[in-house]
Amino acid sequence: MVPGRRPLRFGPVSMVWRPRAALVPLVIAAAVFAGVVVNVGRGDIEVPVPDIVAVLLGGGDGVDRLVIMEMRLPRSLVGVLVGASLALAGAIFQNIARNPLASPDILGITTGAGVGAVAVIVGAGAYGGLSGVLADVGIPLAAVAGGLVTAVVIFVLAVRRGLSGFRVLLVGVGVNAVLGSALSWMLVKANIVDAGRALIWLNGSLNGANWELVRPAALALLVLLPLALGLSFQLGALAFDEDTARGLGVRMTASRAVLLVTAVLLTATATAVAGPIAFVALACPQLALRLLRCGTPPLLGSALLGGAVTVWADVLARSVVSDVELPVGVLTAALGAPYLLYLLIRSGRGRTS
Amino acid sequence: MTHTLDHDDVRDGAPAGARGREAEHAGRPAARLRAERLSLAYGDRTVVHDLDLEIEDGTVTAVIGPNGCGKSTLLRSFGRLMKPLSGRVLLDGEPVHTMPTKRVAERVGLLPQSPVAPEGLSVADLVARGRHPHQTWYRRWSSDDEEAVARALRSTGTYELAERTLDELSGGQRQRAWIAMALAQETEILLLDEPTNHLDLAHQVEVLDLVRELHRDTGRTVVLVLHDLSLAARYADHLVAMKDGRVVAQGPPVEVLTEELLAEAFGLRALVRYDEEIGAPLVVPLSRERALA
Numbered sequence: 001m002v003p004g005r006r007p008l009r010f011g012p013v014s015m016v017w018r019p020r021a022a023l024v025p026l027v028i029a030a031a032v033f034a035g036v037v038v039n040v041g042r043g044d045i046e047v048p049v050p051d052i053v054a055v056l057l058g059g060g061d062g063v064d065r066l067v068i069m070e071m072r073l074p075r076s077l078v079g080v081l082v083g084a085s086l087a088l089a090g091a092i093f094q095n096i097a098r099n100p101l102a103s104p105d106i107l108g109i110t111t112g113a114g115v116g117a118v119a120v121i122v123g124a125g126a127y128g129g130l131s132g133v134l135a136d137v138g139i140p141l142a143a144v145a146g147g148l149v150t151a152v153v154i155f156v157l158a159v160r161r162g163l164s165g166f167r168v169l170l171v172g173v174g175v176n177a178v179l180g181s182a183l184s185w186m187l188v189k190a191n192i193v194d195a196g197r198a199l200i201w202l203n204g205s206l207n208g209a210n211w212e213l214v215r216p217a218a219l220a221l222l223v224l225l226p227l228a229l230g231l232s233f234q235l236g237a238l239a240f241d242e243d244t245a246r247g248l249g250v251r252m253t254a255s256r257a258v259l260l261v262t263a264v265l266l267t268a269t270a271t272a273v274a275g276p277i278a279f280v281a282l283a284c285p286q287l288a289l290r291l292l293r294c295g296t297p298p299l300l301g302s303a304l305l306g307g308a309v310t311v312w313a314d315v316l317a318r319s320v321v322s323d324v325e326l327p328v329g330v331l332t333a334a335l336g337a338p339y340l341l342y343l344l345i346r347s348g349r350g351r352t353s
Numbered sequence: 354m355t356h357t358l359d360h361d362d363v364r365d366g367a368p369a370g371a372r373g374r375e376a377e378h379a380g381r382p383a384a385r386l387r388a389e390r391l392s393l394a395y396g397d398r399t400v401v402h403d404l405d406l407e408i409e410d411g412t413v414t415a416v417i418g419p420n421g422c423g424k425s426t427l428l429r430s431f432g433r434l435m436k437p438l439s440g441r442v443l444l445d446g447e448p449v450h451t452m453p454t455k456r457v458a459e460r461v462g463l464l465p466q467s468p469v470a471p472e473g474l475s476v477a478d479l480v481a482r483g484r485h486p487h488q489t490w491y492r493r494w495s496s497d498d499e500e501a502v503a504r505a506l507r508s509t510g511t512y513e514l515a516e517r518t519l520d521e522l523s524g525g526q527r528q529r530a531w532i533a534m535a536l537a538q539e540t541e542i543l544l545l546d547e548p549t550n551h552l553d554l555a556h557q558v559e560v561l562d563l564v565r566e567l568h569r570d571t572g573r574t575v576v577l578v579l580h581d582l583s584l585a586a587r588y589a590d591h592l593v594a595m596k597d598g599r600v601v602a603q604g605p606p607v608e609v610l611t612e613e614l615l616a617e618a619f620g621l622r623a624l625v626r627y628d629e630e631i632g633a634p635l636v637v638p639l640s641r642e643r644a645l646a
Contacts, residue, residue, distance in 0.1 A: 002502050003515040004477045007494050014494045016481075098471060233490040236482055239474075243465035246434050248538070249458025249486035295474030295518070 021292045021301070028291075028304040035311035036076040040068050042318060078209040078273060079314045079328065080307035081217035083280050085224075085270040087306020090281030091288070091297040092228060092263040095235050096256055097165035103282040104267040107154060107169070108176030109147050110281075113271035114202055115179050115186070116146020121198045122190040139201075140216065140272035147268030150175060151260070164242070204277030204329025206314055213273045220269040224262050225303060231259055232299050239296050277329040279336035280306050286340060309336070383446065385410050385574070386431060386461070386542055390440035393426050393598075399438065400426045401598040408542075413568050413575045415589035417582060419619050423598040424578045425466060428546050431576065432463035444542075458486035462540035466547050466578075468531055470519060476530045477515040480505050483537030505537040508570075509563060525556035532563065542574045543567075549579065557581065561588045586610050587633040594618050610634045 008017040037056070041047045047055075047064055054060040055068045090103040104110045120142040158164075158171040183202075187195050200207075234255040237248045246252055267281065284306040285297035292301045313331040320326060384407035393401040401423040408414055408431075416424040429435045430442055433449045441448040449457050462483075470479055483505065484498040506512040509529045519527060528548060535543060545564070549557040565588055568575055579585040585592060586606035594602040594609055596618040602609045607627065615621045615636065624637040 002477050002481070002499055002506065003512075004475055005481060005494065005499070005502070007496070007499060009495070013491045014496075014498075016494045098469065230490060233488070233493065237485045239471050240482070241465065241467075241469035243429065243432075243434050243463070244468045244470075246454065247432055247458060247461075247463035247465065248482065249455035251454050289473070295471045295478055 018292075018294070021294060021298065024292050025301050025304050028288075028301065028308050031308040032080055032304060032311060035308055035315060036073075036080065039076045039079070039311055039315045039318070040072045042315065043067075043072060074211050074214050075206050075209040076311055076314070077214045078217055079206050079311045081214065081221055082206075082270040082274045082277060083284075083306040083308070083310025084303040085217065085221055085266040085306070086277060086281040087284035087288070087309075088221075088225060088228060088299060088303040089263040089266040089270070090306075091285035091299050091302035092235075092259050092266075093281075094285050094297045095239055096259060097168055098239060098241075099165055099169055100286050101282070102165065102169055102172075103285075104147075104263070105276070105278060105282055106176065107172030108179050109150050109154075109172075109264060109267050110271055110276040111176050111179040111183065112150025113143040113147035113268050114276050115182050116142035116144070116149075117201060117272070117275070118183060118186050118198045119146075121201065122186050122194045140269075143272035144265075144268040147264060147271060150179065151264040155260075200327060201275045203327035204275040204332070205327035206274055207325055207327070209274070216269060217273045220266060221303075224266050225300075228259065228262050228299055231255065231262075235259070235296070235299075275327075275329065277310060278333035279340075280310055280332050283336040283340045284309055384408055385445050386576075387443050388427070388430070388440065389443060391427075391430065391442060392438040392440055393423065393430050393435055394438040395426075399598065401430070403440065404598065404600060406593065406600060406603075408574060408576055409591055410574050411572050412590040413564065413577065413588065414591040414593060415577045415579045415585040416593045416595060417579060417585050418595035422595040422618075424595050425546050426598075427595070428463075428544050428576065428578055429465075432461055432544050433457045434463070434465075455486050458538065458540075460540050461542045461544060462535045462538040463544045464531055464535040464546060464548060466550060472520040473518050475516055475518050476511055476522070476533075477502065477506070479519065479530055480511070480515075480533045480537050483534040486538060501539050502537050505533040508536065508567065509533040524551055525553075525559060528552060528556070528560055529563065532560065536567065540573075543576070545575065545577045547578050547580065549581070549584070557584060564588065582610060582615075582636040583633075586636070587631060606633055610636065 006017045008015050037049060037052050041049060041052050045067055047068060051060055051064050052068060055064050060068070086104070093102040093104065093107065094100055096102070117139045120138045154168065154172050154175050157175070158168045160167070187198060190198065234250055237245045237250045238252070238255060240248070242252060270277070285302040288301040288305045289297045291305070292298050309332065310328060313335060314328045316335075317326040317328045317331040320331075387407040388404055391401060391404045392399060404427070406427075416427065418424045426435065430437060431449075433442075433452070433454065436450055441450065443449070444452065444457065444460060480502050481494070481498065484501060487498065488495075503512070506515055509532055511526065511530050511533050514522065514526060514530065519530070522530065532545070532548060535545070548560050548564070552560065561584060564575055564577065567573060577589065579589075589606060592603065592606050592609040593600055594614060601618050602614050610625055612623060612625050615623045615625065622639045624639065626635050626637070627633075628635045
């Protein structure tokens with residue numbers, strides 16, 4: 001018997017039973033559902049909770065159905081999906097780099113996606129040649145392309161006889177700075193209307209959400225989440241230094257490459273759909289790690305928490321200022337950062353005393 | 354059997370290799386782990402030159418040598434962490450570099466010089482990671498795993514620490530936890546790169562006693578890289594002395610550890626005295642002033 005590792009076995013399948021790691025995600029999932037219900041009920045027409053639940057279960061009257069299903073639900077769903085994708089991507093980065101600061105925001109992948117999108121917004125604005133439909137398709141595609149290109153650039157610059165987490169982080173910070181100035185340059189050059197639109201997008205907003213945006217976000221998560229969970233077995237050994245992990249029989253380069261591509265695709269899709277929502281990818285994995293009390297950022301727990309944080313941040317963003325709907329990214333940054341700081345200070349104290 | 358060779362003899366790489374081939378002809382089974390005309394390099398810098406070495410099965414072998422002599426590099430290549438520039442490392446007669454990582458990991462366990470793990474990991478979870486080569490994505494904690502981990506924790510005296518996290522451990526406890534991880538891998542060959550690094554003398558002895566016990570109880574083949582010559586002489590059956598990427602001497606400690614070898618390989622003037630009580634040679638370095646006087 002090994003203390004702290006109670007077995008759970010059915011036939012050939014075996015794992016460690018961790019009550020916290022099983023129950024906390026259920027609680028977070030409930031918080032996601034509650035967040036969606038509350039968010040869907042708010043607006044010019046208030047819908048009471050029982051009616052919302054009825055509609056979500058397939059009943060309800062015509063007006064409620066229209067308001068909820070057509071107008072409000074996509075917004076919440078996009079929030080949940082995008083938040084989950086970002087947090088999952090952050091958890092993967094943090095596991096591989098063995099560094100809590102590694103996240104698509106810090107590494108510049110989000111900024112890369114932003115550069116792609118803003119280039120289209122600015123280039124295809126008032127003076128651009130792109131029509132409305134093309135611009136709608138163009139922004140997400142450009143964001144995905146921007147994110148992927150950034151990831152490749154970071155990889156090429158950072159790889160040197162294997163991939164060191166710290167090197168990736170340093171190169172990422174540098175790339176992020178370069179992309180940030182490119183972004184500023186484009187905003188300065190753009191006309192005021194385009195710059196305004198770009199700025200709203202850059203703050204991470206769910207305002208334009210509709211079913212067209214739910215689909216790509218859901219598809220990405222549906223494909224990439226199971227893939228990441230399947231690979232999480234390798235992640236356990238990848239959390240070690242290179243030599244130890246190889247000594248344990250992990251094919252480092254291959255496993256890392258697949259996981260990194262997964263994380264980059266998740267980030268790029270999420271950013272394409274809702275803009276760069278700040279801090280979810282950085283903070284949620286660290287919060288999940290502390291809530292579930294495990295040694296490394298948990299994948300599923302982080303994803304659920306990302307969804308919960310984003311949808312509740314949207315609830316707040318819509319109610320803080322009564323006549324303006326704040327971009328959700330403003331709220332996630334304003335709430336996520338202090339809470340993360342609080343946790344770091346608290347855990348630091350626990351360790352030194 | 355010992356070879357205290359002068360430098361020129363070693364440069365052509367023949368003697369040790371010739372010995373290996375003789376052994377095969379004499380009908381003695383070849384060692385499970387050996388290097389054949391092995392050269393290793395980091396980029397343009399060749400660190401190990403045309404080296405032949407057999408690790409005798411079921412013994413504790415200590416590799417000694419000055420900083421930068423290539424001993425850690427040699428150990429890494431035994432663990433399949435480095436691709437040879439030329440030559441090969443053979444494990445049970447098969448070149449390790451063409452074997453799948455996982456199959457090597459089932460037979461050879463390796464503890465690098467400064468292993469890194471997430472600080473929030475518990476000791477039990479760390480040691481359990483040692484079972485990785487025996488697991489699949491759906492079989493992550495079988496009863497075999499559990500027994501191996503419990504054994505590893507008990508034999509390293511870390512069972513009581515199982516639920517502590519790594520950041521709560523002292524240096525000695527941490528090192529024992531890492532050794533437990535390597536043990537849980539349950540390989541017949543164990544490679545330890547400076548397992549006593551960063552430990553005070555009492556903890557160094559504790560770790561080496563542990564290695565000795567493991568060898569006695571399970572007959573494992575252990576290869577260690579060690580800096581302290583007296584400890585190496587005391588705890589190893591077999592010493593391999595390296596200089597500039599070549600083996601300059603190998604054999605039982607009494608025959609390898611001589612004042613001439615220390616002067617030649619380490620550039621160190623020292624007294625070497627055989628101690629009856631310990632049953633091993635002791636090395637007492639002389640300061641430059643003493644030596645001149």
